[in-house]
Amino acid sequence: MTTTATAKPARVNHLKAALDPAAYLCITPLYLGSVSSDEQGDAVDSLLGDMFDLFAEANKLAPYSAPLGNAEVRALHAERGIADGRFAKKGTCDHCGAAFKFGYIFEHVTTKQVIVVGRTCGQDFAVGSKALLAMTRLEKGLKVAAESAKRAKVRAAFLALHDGLAEALKGTHSIVADINNKLTQYGSISAGQVALVHKLNAQQAEKAARNAEVAAVSNYVGTVGERITLELTAQFFTSFDGMFGTTYVNRFVDAAGNVVIHKGSVDMRYMGYDAAGNFVASVCPGDKVTVTGTVKAHAEYNGIKQTLLSRPKTK
Numbered sequence: 299m300t301t302t303a304t305a306k307p308a309r310v311n312h313l314k315a316a317l318d319p320a321a322y323l324c325i326t327p328l329y330l331g332s333v334s335s336d337e338q339g340d341a342v343d344s345l346l347g348d349m350f351d352l353f354a355e356a357n358k359l360a361p362y363s364a365p366l367g368n369a370e371v372r373a374l375h376a377e378r379g380i381a382d383g384r385f386a387k388k389g390t391c392d393h394c395g396a397a398f399k400f401g402y403i404f405e406h407v408t409t410k411q412v413i414v415v416g417r418t419c420g421q422d423f424a425v426g427s428k429a430l431l432a433m434t435r436l437e438k439g440l441k442v443a444a445e446s447a448k449r450a451k452v453r454a455a456f457l458a459l460h461d462g463l464a465e466a467l468k469g470t471h472s473i474v475a476d477i478n479n480k481l482t483q484y485g486s487i488s489a490g491q492v493a494l495v496h497k498l499n500a501q502q503a504e505k506a507a508r509n510a511e512v513a514a515v516s517n518y519v520g521t522v523g524e525r526i527t528l529e530l531t532a533q534f535f536t537s538f539d540g541m542f543g544t545t546y547v548n549r550f551v552d553a554a555g556n557v558v559i560h561k562g563s564v565d566m567r568y569m570g571y572d573a574a575g576n577f578v579a580s581v582c583p584g585d586k587v588t589v590t591g592t593v594k595a596h597a598e599y600n601g602i603k604q605t606l607l608s609r610p611k612t613k
């Protein structure tokens with residue numbers, strides 16, 4: 299009677315504790331996670347491609363011409379890997395048992411078995427810290443992109459429930475832009491904020507219409523450098539603080555609708571004098587006032603031709 303005895307291959311321990319890194323060669327880097335856009339897929343492919351080239355050169359071993367896809371990785375591991383390994387059983391790192399997305403396939407040189415390990419364990423095989431950094435960075439980027447894709451979905455769902463809001467949020471008012479960002483960030487905004495967006499847009503449209511009316515009639519007055527005296531109606535006074543102190547903006551309009559401005563250090567509200575030069579009252583919007591000033595510039599602002607005066611005096 300004859301018996302055929304097959305020599306059982308020696309059981310190889312690929313676990314972390316018993317490992318000699320020199321006994322393995324890196325075959326390919328891999329990514330087992332998902333991507334949520336073509337751009338992300340391209341970013342993963344490009345990183346894996348670069349790493350693959352590096353390892354192929356360093357190992358002088360290129361049994362594959364490119365990084366393997368998920369299905370190929372699993373097929374290769376099933377064919378040559380350890381049957382009771384962790385990747386075969388649970389899809390986790392053969393080396394330490396942790397879950398991972400970025401990792402590597404290593405070939406055990408003597409048995410030709412392959413093990414699939416996560417990117418951190420890959421360090422034990424001296425694949426280089428640059429590779430680990432690049433994978434870590436890309437994984438963070440993919441996470442951020444996946445989160446923002448999720449937020450975009452929630453935002454779109456909210457917009458679908460509010461007629462005209464998507465269009466209204468394109469408004470250029472800074473508060474509208476702010477609310478728009480909040481919607482992107484939190485996925486919803488309050489009813490009050492929705493109403494405010496529409497109100498601010500309406501106010502802005504009204505203001506634009508008013509500006510257009512003024513722009514249609516306003517022309518430049520005098521010539522630059524000329525000292526002129528004008529009969530004007532005060533329109534508004536405002537001021538802002540800057541690096542060189544307070545700047546006052548005093549806006550007037552003449553009978554023809556020409557806009558005349560003094561922008562500078564003089565607050566013209568306090569230039570109400572009578573013919574004798576005595577202070578009589580402060581100037582309020584709507585008041586008629588005779589202003590003498592030097593034409594400093596002709597300039598267009600919000601489509602309105604404006605004559606800018608310097609060294610203004612009233613009488």
Ligand SMILES: [Zn+2]
Nearest residue numbers: 391394416419
């Ligand atoms: Zn591991």
